[in-house]
Amino acid sequence: RGGGRGRGRGKKAGSDEEEDDEDEAPKGRGRGGNRRKPANKRGGGKNNDDDDDSEDESPKKKRGGAANRKKGGKAQDSDEDDSDDGKGKRGKKGGKKGGKEEESGKGKKGDAKGKDKGKDKDDDKKKKKKKGDSSSDSNSNSDEEEESMSEGEMARLMEEVEEKKKLIATIRNKPWRMKRRLVLLKEAQQFVDKFEGALGKGKGRKWYAYKVMMTKVLMGLPYGSIPRKTVPRAEQDTAQDYSVLMDFNVSIRKDDIYFLLSLYFPSKQKNCLYHRFFRVAKGFTFCCYKRPNGRLFGYCKYSVLFYGYYDDKRTIGPLKFRLPLSYLMVGIGSFGYSLMLVIRTMAKNADVGGGDGEEGEFTFAWKMFTSWDYLIGNAETADNKYASITTSFKESIVDEQENQKDENIHLRRFLRVLANFLITCSLGGSGYLIYFVVKRSQEFANRDDLSWYEKNELEIIMSLLGLVCPPLFETIAELEDYHPRIALKWQLGRIFALFLGNLYTFLFALFDEVNSKLEEEQSIKNASIWAMKEYYANYTRMLNDSDATPPPMNPADVIRGPCWETLVGIEFVKLTVSDIQVTYLTILIGDFARAVIVRFLNYCWCWDLEAGFPSYGEFDISGNVLGLVFNQGMIWMGAFYAPGLVGINVLRLLSSMYYQCWAVMATNVPHERVFKASKSNNFYMGLLLLILFLSLLPVVYTIMTLPPSFDCGPFSGRAKMFDVIMETIRLDLPAFMGTLFSYAANPGLIIPAVLLMVLAIYYLNSVSKAYQNSNMELKKKMQMARDEEKNRRNNKDSTNQVMKDLEDLLPNRSLSPPPEPEKPPEPEAKPTKTKPGSAGKGVNLQKDVALASSNPNARGPVDRPPGPRGPGPGPGAGRGRGRGRGAPPS
């Protein structure tokens, strides 16, 4: 198009003029000068932008045009419109008024600029230059160039409008006073309104305003409209651990429940229930009279809570719901799911944790400048925040001081060994105690006259151990005198060991019991088979009719065995329930009652209770987290035998969340010194993973090896629980699948697969180690670079003699007309030619170099020569030589 060509020409002209620019410079400067000042005053801001702009002017024009097209409401047409406009103008103005018109236009522009002095600091340079260009144009070759010039004007105008628009869009991000902002905005808008009409883009602003409004609406409420209360005191950081874990557990449990619901629902179909009812009714009378110690759970025992409730019918209902299969699948699947979830969370945490790798860099500075939460508007919260910040500063200070501490190492070693010995003793003691109690409870099982304590002895003992031991450990750990963070880890590890040891002792004792139950069951089974045979025999004999077939009878319907699965489930439920009780009571008594006493007795007491001895309770974050982890492990273990445990646990978690929240807010004070065990929560997640694995073991063991009870539960009558799977493969899947599975289960296939996995793990492990190493290297390098930079800046003028010499030399050198003489070995014409320009500015050069000195690479070639030459007569000679060489090119 004509317009396009015209513009092209304009561009060319522009680039030509750039060379002439220097000639025109005084003019341009003269005009630009007054504008430049305010811009300089204001400084900063968008300088980068204009640098770019002024550097590549012609492309910018194009870009600006493109941007216009994009932004403006009139998509494609705008360009043509512009050119048409331009043409029209040209047509009208062109012939008649010529240069005058042009100048007046410019004058207008100048006015406009004068008005909005400040805001076009963005484009000052460029405009200056352009002004220079255009003025030179209009003066020198007004007639021929006029058309292209108006094109250029057009483009310039468009650019300016664009910039104003940009300013309007970003004005809220400028660190200016509101008054100035308002003024500038008004000017910019006026400018845009004025010239945009001519450019045919009036709609842009409205559209933009609409967009802004929408984003504002969508982005929601501003500051102050949301009341906010943070987690109190020192708990803020660390409570995260707890809440994360809590959330996590609740979500796991919820998922589990979901699983299980899908399991329960079909099983509650009518016929099943019917069947169950009879069974339960029968068994209930029978069992309760036979085994009185089950009476505590007498009713619940046959509820959905426990293993024994579920039916062994292979398929239920028209949908052929396979209860036993799904029971097994859910049991195993929930383990798999939990594993996956834990690992995935850990991986995510590790990612997050990787982000704060350079944490050590700005500990104090960050704490100082970013620890206050500006949204706090509540006095109590603010108080808590102050306390928390103080603690965290103290923590950092301790950290810092810990680095410089040095003491009697032998004494400390001895104390540490002693402490570990004591703790091992108490661990062993607690293990033995539990074993003893379990054994005793087995004796109790055969007696009727049990007090409440004797019935619940095991649970009480376990809860008490969990209550007493951690503080004991803490006391012992005082001996060790570790750094608080390490001490915390030790402490957590020990408590964990205690819990785990207790749990496992309990489990082993339980297995003893299970084995005895199995024997008992064997005898009952024999008895019931015998009874069945009797029944058949009697039936035929009594009727005296050999043809009549007796009504079918299952051996399971005759006499109830002890059903060891339910028994295990009951133990776990008891444990959980007593755990809940102990937790709640501890909070109620240990925290609440204590707080009440301290608060109200303080008025009439001889010493300050609040600050002195009893004081308020502390919220023991790590202990609580561990409790959660442990509880979760128990649920994992027990869920297979008592599916209802999951529901109980969800209730417990939900209620205890609110309960503990209340307790923390109402009765607790922050820890004196809080240390997070890990930055990314992965420490606790690791514990969770460990306990998941450990709780997986016994369950899988029972599934794989122990025979299920013959007359209760979904697997009754089968030799092993996993027989259900075989059965399904055999009966429900097509035959070839069966063969496929048998191939897949072949050791010949499994062993290589395992081998492959091990190798893969090995490989990945080594790869990750390599990455770790390189990471460390990089970090070290970064640190070194930083230190070096610091050093260099510190020592800039004092130690580095060479550099100083160099700086002394520089200005002299720049005075001599043919510069860059110091590189005799490289007689290149070009570098010498380019330098004069920069050297011409002379005065600035020294500063430039001083700044550049931070960049060793840029400096390299320059500071070589003086080095070897030494401080002697070198420079003079060098210059002389250099001058001799350098002269010809200039």
Next chain:
Amino acid sequence: MGNKQTIFTDEQLDAYQDCTFFTRKEILRLHSRYHELAPHLVPMDYTNEPDCKLPLALIVDMPELKENPFRNRIVESFSEDGMGNLSFNEFVDMFSVLSEMAPRELKAIYAFKIYDYNVDNYLCKEDLEKTLNKLTKEELTPEEVELVCEKAIEEADLDGDNKLSYTDFENMISRAPDFLR
């Protein structure tokens, strides 16, 4: 108060909207807040941009700022006279910068101003000490304060002049995980 036209003209509201991170409604609400601070001083009619300023003491008492340890500094750094007297424009400006929508860079600039107690465009040791004492309610011992301030400067100071320029501050704060999450 319900009628918008009596407080601001449409153009004014538009302008405020463009200059801040607020919507019309929020601007009006801010005005009513401003008005409530001193009903006898602040006119309801802002169409002719009356010149009226509220003293620091009134502003600092707002619930949003009341608990902030740096409230005086915040208000001072947003006031043109540096004494903490805020006109409505500056008032809006302050809340705009403090709002959630404000970008990190802007907040960093104002944070720097806020922490710069002696208004010399550098955070020197005295500034840090004041900051720290405000943050901890002066519960740290002087030695601890000394240590912390020294450490903080040592960490963040890149050019070795024993005070933090804005570049240092920006460099440090841009990497902080807690700064404007």
